[in-house]
Amino acid sequence: MSGDERRGRDDRAQDARRDARGRQRGEARAQGRAGRTTAAPASRARAGDAARGAAYDTLRAVEGSDAYANLVLPPLLRERRIAGRDAGFATELAYGTLRLQGRYDAVLAQASSRPLDQVDRPVLDVLRLGAHQLLGMRVAPHAAVSETVGLARERVGAGAAQFVNAVLRRVAEHPLEVWLTRIADAADPGGEDAVARLAVVESHPAWVVRAMRESLVGSGRSADELGALLAADNLAPRVTLVARPGLVSVDDVAEQTGAQPAGLAPTALVMSGGDPGDVPAVRAGLAGVQDEGSQLVTLALVAAPVAGADERWLDLCAGPGGKAALLGALAAQRGARLVANEVQPHRVRLVEQALRAVPSDAVEEVRTGDGRRVGEQEPASYDRVLVDAPCTGLGALRRRPESRWRRTPADLATLSALQRELLASAIAAVRPGGVVAYVTCSPHLAETQLVVLDAVRAAARAGTAVEVLDAAPVVAQVAPAWEPVAGRQDVQLWPHVHGTDAMHLTLLRRV
Ligand SMILES: C[S@@+](CC[C@H](N)C(=O)[O-])C[C@H]1O[C@@H](n2cnc3c(N)ncnc32)[C@H](O)[C@@H]1O
Numbered sequence: 001m002s003g004d005e006r007r008g009r010d011d012r013a014q015d016a017r018r019d020a021r022g023r024q025r026g027e028a029r030a031q032g033r034a035g036r037t038t039a040a041p042a043s044r045a046r047a048g049d050a051a052r053g054a055a056y057d058t059l060r061a062v063e064g065s066d067a068y069a070n071l072v073l074p075p076l077l078r079e080r081r082i083a084g085r086d087a088g089f090a091t092e093l094a095y096g097t098l099r100l101q102g103r104y105d106a107v108l109a110q111a112s113s114r115p116l117d118q119v120d121r122p123v124l125d126v127l128r129l130g131a132h133q134l135l136g137m138r139v140a141p142h143a144a145v146s147e148t149v150g151l152a153r154e155r156v157g158a159g160a161a162q163f164v165n166a167v168l169r170r171v172a173e174h175p176l177e178v179w180l181t182r183i184a185d186a187a188d189p190g191g192e193d194a195v196a197r198l199a200v201v202e203s204h205p206a207w208v209v210r211a212m213r214e215s216l217v218g219s220g221r222s223a224d225e226l227g228a229l230l231a232a233d234n235l236a237p238r239v240t241l242v243a244r245p246g247l248v249s250v251d252d253v254a255e256q257t258g259a260q261p262a263g264l265a266p267t268a269l270v271m272s273g274g275d276p277g278d279v280p281a282v283r284a285g286l287a288g289v290q291d292e293g294s295q296l297v298t299l300a301l302v303a304a305p306v307a308g309a310d311e312r313w314l315d316l317c318a319g320p321g322g323k324a325a326l327l328g329a330l331a332a333q334r335g336a337r338l339v340a341n342e343v344q345p346h347r348v349r350l351v352e353q354a355l356r357a358v359p360s361d362a363v364e365e366v367r368t369g370d371g372r373r374v375g376e377q378e379p380a381s382y383d384r385v386l387v388d389a390p391c392t393g394l395g396a397l398r399r400r401p402e403s404r405w406r407r408t409p410a411d412l413a414t415l416s417a418l419q420r421e422l423l424a425s426a427i428a429a430v431r432p433g434g435v436v437a438y439v440t441c442s443p444h445l446a447e448t449q450l451v452v453l454d455a456v457r458a459a460a461r462a463g464t465a466v467e468v469l470d471a472a473p474v475v476a477q478v479a480p481a482w483e484p485v486a487g488r489q490d491v492q493l494w495p496h497v498h499g500t501d502a503m504h505l506t507l508l509r510r511v
Contacts, residue, residue, distance in 0.1 A: 055094035098401035102203035104131040106183035111170035202230035215443040219492035220485035232496035244329035248286035265295040285357035293500030301437035319347025321354025328358035337364040375428025391442040395502025423455040465511035
């Protein structure tokens with residue numbers, strides 16, 4: 001028996017011990033909880049239906065009203081009083097289905113008697129939810145099929161339910177490994193198109209796969225890492241907290257949460273469970289939920305050496321304020337003052353909220369304004385400037401389950417033009433000897449290295465000399481575990497290597 005066959009058999013044996021929600025059968029009994037459920041079987045089934053219904057409604061909102069899943073689902077769960085394990089099930093079902101939609105559509109295309117483009121969208125969404133339960137969540141197959149058919153009957157009608165039943169039964173005939181081989185072979189029958197294979201197996205648009213390969217190579221890593229990177233995009237990110245220095249200690253946050261040090265940024269902790277919104281330090285604004293990469297690039301800006309005064313800092317694109325809150329806490333420790341700028345008024349309010357626990361003498365102003373104008377309005381006025389530029393977010397695909405299907409290459413042209421203007425403005429706003437951190441949560445070369453190259457050249461043409469600093473020793477100073485990449489002065493983080501979003505950082509000094 002091959003390893004895959006054995007794994008498949010073990011998985012199926014394990015599946016047989018799981019209930020309709022994918023929980024281990026007998027687990028409750030083992031934990032002494034047997035017999036405690038007072039709900040009648042019918043109402044227990046309704047609770048499962050509620051979670052599936054919430055996941056379905058989220059998918060419909062994402063498709064029908066261009067909504068963001070992570071903004072739709074949490075309020076829906078609160079409204080319908082879906083909590084605990086049911087909420088966890090609904091979240092994994094909705095987000096996992098959206099992330100892996102490309103993979104599941106390829107499977108469904110083979111299992112369906114009808115071409116998928118002739119299947120009504122609501123029915124297709126039900127099928128995708130069924131496929132994720134069968135192939136991504138290890139819900140017992142009979143339960144995944146029957147509960148999803150029930151959902152189809154309730155939401156889209158009896159005829160559609162029969163179709164869903166037939167298709168999902170075919171999906172259930174094979175384990176995931178068999179389907180992955182089949183869809184890869186269908187996408188790349190000649191065995192020559194690695195991008196087409198990875199795109200369908202790891203569920204990313206082909207243009208994103210190509211861009212990620214270029215970004216890996218362009219940032220000094222191997223193209224061989226591509227599969228691991230794409231696979232990491234398909235996993236739910238760990239919940240990371242920041243203990244804002246001077247406001248709360250890492251030890252105090254660890255004590256309140258049981259969270260463990262994340263490993264790179266000294267301010268970062270990883271939660272193993274629970275709701276961060278329940279943590280007293282988070283409620284008080286002393287700590288926050290923040291990706292470790294975001295913490296690291298902010299700490300690096302503050303650790304970069306500047307000659308002379310170090311009193312006035314600018315966050316040019318501050319909303320919703322995660323990095324501004326960390327900068328503000330660090331500014332308070334240094335005796336510096338922060339100006340936080342953001343173009344969208346509703347996001348300015350979020351910045352104010354994020355900064356609520358930062359001592360007021362460390363926050364000069366939170367303002368609404370176009371960052372592109374700051375350089376001409378306040379030339380050579382700041383000692384440190386952060387440009388956390390609006391970007392495609394291709395480095396945070398784990399967090400935004402639907403975004404990979406929404407983004408198009410055309411977004412790059414618009415965003416990279418804006419990024420160039422914002423970086424040019426930051427260079428004009430920093431004083432000679434001061435430092436600019438250019439940051440994106442995208443590793444796309446058109447948003448990172450090319451923007452920096454163009455901005456440095458444009459500044460030189462305008463008579464402003466700028467040097468690119470070697471960011472590696474600066475990052476290593478704040479994060480001793482950091483391993484620099486040979487030949488690169490900028491820093492590119494990766495989910496499959498560092499467990500962070502794929503954040504980019506270039507440090508520049510105005511000469
Ligand atoms: C990547 S987000 C910044 C995230 C933020 N630094 C944080 O850590 O919470 C980019 C922000 O830039 C803002 N933005 C877009 N265009 C801008 C402009 N012309 N001037 C200033 N901010 C802008 C967006 O509204 C968005 O809030």
